Amino acid sequence: MSENRQRIWAPVLILVALVILWETLVTAFNIQQFLLPKPSAILGNLAQIVVLGGSASTGESGAEPSLGNRFFVVLPAGLSPETEENLRNSRWVEFPLAGRSVSVAPGSNLTPILAASWFTLKEALGGMAMGTLAGIAVALATTRWTATREALLPFAIAANSMPIIAFAPIMNNWFGIGNPFSKMAIVSVMIFFPIMINTLRGLISVDSRSLELMRSYAASDSEILFKLRIPNALPSLFSGLKVAGALAMIGAIVGEYFGGPRIALGVFITQEAALFRFASAWAAILVACLIGITIYLVILLAERLALPWHPAFRA
Amino acid sequence: MTEPVVVLENVDMIFGEGAADQVHALKKINLQIQQNDFISLIGPSGCGKSTLLRVVGDLIQPSSGDAAINGKSARQARLDQDYGIVFQAATLYDWRTVAKNVQLPLELMAFSRSERDRRTQAMLELVELTDFAAHYPWQLSGGMQQRVAIARALSFEPSILLMDEPFGALDEMTRERLNLELLNIWRKTGTTVLFVTHSITEAVFLSTRVIVMSARPGRITADIAIDLPQPRNSETRSNVRFFELETEVRDALRISEGGREAGSAPA
Numbered sequence: 304m305s306e307n308r309q310r311i312w313a314p315v316l317i318l319v320a321l322v323i324l325w326e327t328l329v330t331a332f333n334i335q336q337f338l339l340p341k342p343s344a345i346l347g348n349l350a351q352i353v354v355l356g357g358s359a360s361t362g363e364s365g366a367e368p369s370l371g372n373r374f375f376v377v378l379p380a381g382l383s384p385e386t387e388e389n390l391r392n393s394r395w396v397e398f399p400l401a402g403r404s405v406s407v408a409p410g411s412n413l414t415p416i417l418a419a420s421w422f423t424l425k426e427a428l429g430g431m432a433m434g435t436l437a438g439i440a441v442a443l444a445t446t447r448w449t450a451t452r453e454a455l456l457p458f459a460i461a462a463n464s465m466p467i468i469a470f471a472p473i474m475n476n477w478f479g480i481g482n483p484f485s486k487m488a489i490v491s492v493m494i495f496f497p498i499m500i501n502t503l504r505g506l507i508s509v510d511s512r513s514l515e516l517m518r519s520y521a522a523s524d525s526e527i528l529f530k531l532r533i534p535n536a537l538p539s540l541f542s543g544l545k546v547a548g549a550l551a552m553i554g555a556i557v558g559e560y561f562g563g564p565r566i567a568l569g570v571f572i573t574q575e576a577a578l579f580r581f582a583s584a585w586a587a588i589l590v591a592c593l594i595g596i597t598i599y600l601v602i603l604l605a606e607r608l609a610l611p612w613h614p615a616f617r618a
Numbered sequence: 619m620t621e622p623v624v625v626l627e628n629v630d631m632i633f634g635e636g637a638a639d640q641v642h643a644l645k646k647i648n649l650q651i652q653q654n655d656f657i658s659l660i661g662p663s664g665c666g667k668s669t670l671l672r673v674v675g676d677l678i679q680p681s682s683g684d685a686a687i688n689g690k691s692a693r694q695a696r697l698d699q700d701y702g703i704v705f706q707a708a709t710l711y712d713w714r715t716v717a718k719n720v721q722l723p724l725e726l727m728a729f730s731r732s733e734r735d736r737r738t739q740a741m742l743e744l745v746e747l748t749d750f751a752a753h754y755p756w757q758l759s760g761g762m763q764q765r766v767a768i769a770r771a772l773s774f775e776p777s778i779l780l781m782d783e784p785f786g787a788l789d790e791m792t793r794e795r796l797n798l799e800l801l802n803i804w805r806k807t808g809t810t811v812l813f814v815t816h817s818i819t820e821a822v823f824l825s826t827r828v829i830v831m832s833a834r835p836g837r838i839t840a841d842i843a844i845d846l847p848q849p850r851n852s853e854t855r856s857n858v859r860f861f862e863l864e865t866e867v868r869d870a871l872r873i874s875e876g877g878r879e880a881g882s883a884p885a
Contacts, residue, residue: 512705512707515672515705516703517726519675519701519702520699520723520727521726522726530722534713535713537713611754612712612715612756613712614756
């Protein structure tokens with residue numbers, strides 16, 4: 304138990320220490336904002352959505368916000384009346400939420416960043432779904448037909464060493480710069496190979512004794528596929544998915560650097576940087592990182608649920 | 619006398635035939651195994667014991683000669699699911715629980731769910747692993763894994779049990795206990811066993827007949843009937859006849875090995 308706690312707290316402490324060090328160094332050496340903004344400036348860029356509550360609000364935390372804004376920060380009760388008044392007068396958008404008045408500052412970057420992240424996340428997930436399905440399908444086909452495998456594998460390996468992101472401008476031309484499908488295509492091609500190769504390896508690297516056992520039971524090819532090869536391939540499929548999860552956000556964002564709609568994360572980052580709003584660009588990058596980590600954690604969780612038998616999860 | 623379960627006639631096995639590095643693994647093997655026999659194959663490493671077992675089980679086809687099992691071709695016997703196989707490695711499927719591993723052949727052979735459950739239950743009782751039905755293979759010791767493999771091989775009542783050094787990787791204590799358990803199972807089920815081993819003691823203790831093979835190309839050099847009383851138990855090991863038979867097998871092995879490594883054979 305205490306060991307588990309340590310496993311969680313040690314990295315958290317290191318993270319906090321690094322952020323404090325970063326903040327201190329930027330202040331101490333007076334580093335220019337465009338080189339490296341302070342962590343506080345980056346976080347401040349994200350934390351401008353404010354809930355101004357009636358002072359004595361309790362027991363409403365369970366209420367589900369039914370509004371478009373999913374993230375909000377509760378200001379502590381007991382702000383001075385002047386502060387509250389000032390905030391209210393600064394042209395904030397106001398709407399009721401769970402009996403409170405919710406205000407969003409027009410200068411806040413959280414709303415555009417979240418909108419852009421959502422758009423880019425959809426591209427990443429769409430591309431990931433297509434690339435994964437295609438990778439699994441090709442792996443299954445090449446397992447079934449050995450000749451296909453021997454003919455295709457050299458191409459797959461050669462294609463895997465190409466910088467696929469270099470095709471992004473061409474995909475933008477093919478599918479239209481504003482069409483999310485242009486980024487999905489890039490993502491799906493990028494992740495196709497790790498998924499295909501990993502799945503194929505799992506499907507064919509079956510223990511020869513296990514195969515002999517199946518033979519001795521007079522099992523058919525499809526029984527061998529479903530009862531032996533596919534379960535055997537699941538762990539390596541998940542390894543492929545973890546690689547793919549990281550590649551998916553990279554592919555989508557870098558694809559957007561070559562052009563995309565204004566509400567895309569990659570476009571947002573390039574524009575903010577071009578306008579010298581570095582804290583805002585950094586804030587968007589931070590959100591992109593958090594999304595990448597979340598994708599990884601979701602895959603990890605799915606792996607645990609799907610492979611309870613796997614020795615890696617020995618209790 | 620009833621028809622033999624296994625009849626091998628002039629079986630030859632040459633790997634990579636015609637190539638410069640061809641291996642003549644088996645030469646003119648003639649062997650008959652009767653119903654309810656417990657036959658051990660023993661011989662120096664690489665003499666083709668496992669190859670012979672695989673020929674019987676139709677996991678490989680002999681270069682020439684005939685293998686008939688239950689009056690059928692080995693292939694037909696395999697398709698009729700006459701074989702239960704146990705390897706040196708337990709070869710359990712990691713993603714299946716103990717019970718599900720035992721059920722694997724029953725699923726493939728389309729037994730009804732209730733029949734599968736009934737047999738799995740009975741098999742796990744036989745190998746004394748009832749409490750571990752819901753465990754995964756990695757949670758079991760090597761000896762327990764091997765018992766699951768035996769339960770799996772017996773679950774569909776195959777007419778012949780092929781065992782390729784099933785206890786070779788286990789420690790001596792576990793091996794002796796599993797030997798007793800295997801004899802117990804053999805008596806209860808009345809199955810025919812073909813057993814490959816490196817251990818003279820194990821071969822003599824378990825078998826009704828010990829087949830001694832020579833170094834490559836593998837030939838049968840001795841066929842020793844083991845006339846120890848049944849049922850065998852821990853006292854069998856201290857029987858004078860047990861030592862005589864051990865010596866007989868050891869001498870037969872030395873002669874067969876001498877053919878290859880004259881003068882260099884270890885003491």
